[in-house]
Amino acid sequence: MENPTQHLTPEEQFQARIDADVRIEPKDWMPDAYRKTLIRQISQHAHSELVGMLPEGNWITRAPSLKRKSILLSKVQDEAGHGLYLYSAAETLGTTRDQMLADLHSGKAKYSSIFNYPTLSWADMGCVGWLVDGAAILNQVPLCRTSYGPYARAMVRVCKEESFHQRQGFEIMQTLCEGAESQKAMAQEALNRWWWPTLMMFGPKDEDSPNTAQSMNWRIKRFTNDELRQKFVDMMVPQAEFLGLTVPDEKVQWNEARQAYDYGEVNWDEFWAVVKGNGLCNRDRLGARVKAHEEGAWVREAAMAHAAKRAERELVAA
């Protein structure tokens, strides 16, 4: 019997597999643009995990109890782990971690802009977990079904841990909101600072996001930015109410017709400023990473030199 796909071009065969929800694996043929887009997307995600260690790492030494200190350190450690899975997933597409890091350090590669906001109080550890991880999960859960196999599998592990982190963040907020007046004020102040930046995490409005169609076609993106942003608002507004906190947007109100919350307009000038490197922490974040990398060079060289010596000795002994 004739194979129905044999007259198709490789591109058509590729798209047919995607449309049939068959996973693409490293050795499969794939269009260059797909490969490049994925490398950009996965490495950007990996860099976000790496840079994302910094705003939370900022409070490890000041966590208010031994239990919270352990939980926070453990969470940041998980982020390092996510970074590792994701760099590995990206490497299956023919790049290297060194190359990806070089692109991060030169500013060529991006990471999530949310990490260019500072963490100024302990309540920020709550907001980062509750809101930032909450937004990340909405972005990421669909990626567990993304078309590229290694990425999808990495995301399954990442999402499992992220939802755990999100619960921990919510629990920090809840403890504050059930605590003293000073704690509740701290929680509200943090929410005021983090609300809008997390809405920006879903990216520009759909009309300003020209690559969405292609990415959705390739199933490396499954919802539009505005769809996800709406989902987020609908999820978070009731949670804020539950906590007794006020979302800092006067336009937030339930729209019975849409069965969704209306909300105000994001400050897109701020969004683009931060993307372009003009956030409060862009330089400090990238500076910290570059410093760690440069000051660690001799350690990496030593480890390689020792491994080489050892391999040679084993060869001689064999």
Add this chain to the structure above:
Amino acid sequence: MENPTQHLTPEEQFQARIDADVRIEPKDWMPDAYRKTLIRQISQHAHSELVGMLPEGNWITRAPSLKRKSILLSKVQDEAGHGLYLYSAAETLGTTRDQMLADLHSGKAKYSSIFNYPTLSWADMGCVGWLVDGAAILNQVPLCRTSYGPYARAMVRVCKEESFHQRQGFEIMQTLCEGAESQKAMAQEALNRWWWPTLMMFGPKDEDSPNTAQSMNWRIKRFTNDELRQKFVDMMVPQAEFLGLTVPDEKVQWNEARQAYDYGEVNWDEFWAVVKGNGLCNRDRLGARVKAHEEGAWVREAAMAHAAKRAERELVAA
């Protein structure tokens, strides 16, 4: 009429001036040993001011009130000033600040061992002022009448400020001792740590101090170590009693016959260990100075290069 000193050797003439309490000035002839001893002594004193900035500097950022913060910063600044006078005084003997600093950094030149003890609580700011400056004053007041003019004049300024600092230190202790239980405990704990090290500031016992005789002969030392140590104990024990604090030496008691306080034996092993570089802070102190000097090299070079350019331009313009 015949000059009665004209048949004397230069050495004898020099000693005659000293014995007559006539000041030696930079351009006067002096024996090499006198010059060397003085350079060693003055530069050691200058280094002590410089290194002495560190243990107190350690609490400037943590001072408990704005007033105390200002007083402390001002005090440490005075020490920098003392360093300057003393380096200048030493330079009149034909050395340079660069040379003296090089000797400090190489470990060849010493500084007062007391600064190798750490400052661990705010009460240490009290003890350093009250006890350490108190001991320094006893050592230094006689030096206002020392035989070498520039040194004696520098010491007049230094002593005036030191006694001001000592009063401030005592006042810190007094405030603590009149304060809460926690403050009084802090004061006692600090006294426990500082008492013995300050007794060591007067140097080894007379029998182990072979250079004392020559120095006294040259009038660059006017009392023996043990004489000064006894004076210190006699002065401080009643002050501690006044504060309601207990000197950490069970042997301290008034000796009616001697009209002085008896006191216990200093731990000379500890004394020599710290002198030899094995105190708790020797490495950190010297390390901090070397670091400041090395990291400041480019600044000093820039200042000199600019001054040279400017001088040249003025010459051309003239």
Add this chain to the structure above:
Amino acid sequence: RQQLFQFVLQLADTSLILGHRLSEWCGHGPILEQDLAMANIALDLLGETRSLYQYAAQLEGQGRTEDDLAYLRSATEYRNPLLVEQPNGDFADTVVRQFLFDNFHYHFLKQLLTNADERLAAIAEKSLKEATYHLKWSSEWIIRLGDGTDESRRRVEKSITELWRFSGELTTPTALEKSLQAMGLIPEYEDVQASMTAHAERVLTEATLAIPQQIFMLTGGKDGRHTEHLGYILTELQYMQRTFPGLTW
């Protein structure tokens, strides 16, 4: 009155944090004479801080003291501009930070001399004398470093690139400042900015350095949105008062 209180607090926080940063150099400066100079500037700023907090406490009228205001407010309650909380870095960073601040401080205080609020004018008068010296010190060092060695030039250029973006906040009025300006209680920043630009151009030209152009200016500190550096300053600054509340030292 409440607005004036907030503004005086902002000025006090600013002097305190910069003075604190400078005091971190104490004992670690590149030249003993400059250790003295930086301690001196720090002391002047601390003196100004105390006058301002004392006045603020009086304006507030809630019985809080200068130390309560300095030691018992959180990072998000602090109102200093971002510039002054930036780390000391190397000596060039410190000099550039100081120059940017002094240039504002001097020209701002000058305008404040004729202020409608007499107490503020009096504080300004005392501080202006000191600020005159500070600006001279930092301007001269900009010139020395810019027109010194290749290394010093490279370093000071780097510092300018890093820190210039914090200078705009000084003369960008917040809602509070606009309101006080509208009441004529504090000077318009356009005038201050014009004098600052003229002075900066003169100094950078003499230093053979270029004035940065088209810098995106960061703001937020005067509204309590700080960089992460401030938190660490406060852990040290406030540790004793937080640990032993209500005691006399």
Add this chain to the structure above:
Amino acid sequence: RQQLFQFVLQLADTSLILGHRLSEWCGHGPILEQDLAMANIALDLLGETRSLYQYAAQLEGQGRTEDDLAYLRSATEYRNPLLVEQPNGDFADTVVRQFLFDNFHYHFLKQLLTNADERLAAIAEKSLKEATYHLKWSSEWIIRLGDGTDESRRRVEKSITELWRFSGELTTPTALEKSLQAMGLIPEYEDVQASMTAHAERVLTEATLAIPQQIFMLTGGKDGRHTEHLGYILTELQYMQRTFPGLTW
């Protein structure tokens, strides 16, 4: 019981301070995998800290909690040996500090397994598994750095010179420890030291490094006489609890 309380507190302080130091690396390590490894060791030490403080609180019987013991004691009340409060320095400093501690920790815990005090023996049993891995990690890094490049060798030698003088305190019994040893409640340190020396010789030989000789050993931390580093650790560690006493987080 009071003495055992003091000793358990000393062990808890030790794990806490070292864990805290390691946690400072988080996000700044030389290799992502080593960020993970150091965070892991820090987490193990924090876990041990909590078990120990909980036990100490119970021994004391005054109703203090683990957090009270960690967050509301001053530097001079802390009883950790000086080694663990030393700054992270470069990666070689951290590795050498860790190696010196792990070598003690592992051999000490091993002796503690058969301890008369069952609770302490139980904590030791759990921690020993972790300490085994820690010692493996730091020993392997000593070997890699010693027998790596010229630079890594130079750095690790410098770290050994700087830090070895803090190793003696670990096995120099204080009055408290002597008293507990006399009661047979904690192991004699001679045995621990012998195992440590043997292991250190094996590792340094493989690393082609010399064992330092005739080092003057610094002590004091276990009696509350610390270096100045501890104070700064505590300003950060304790800031929140000092600022908001008695709250739940």
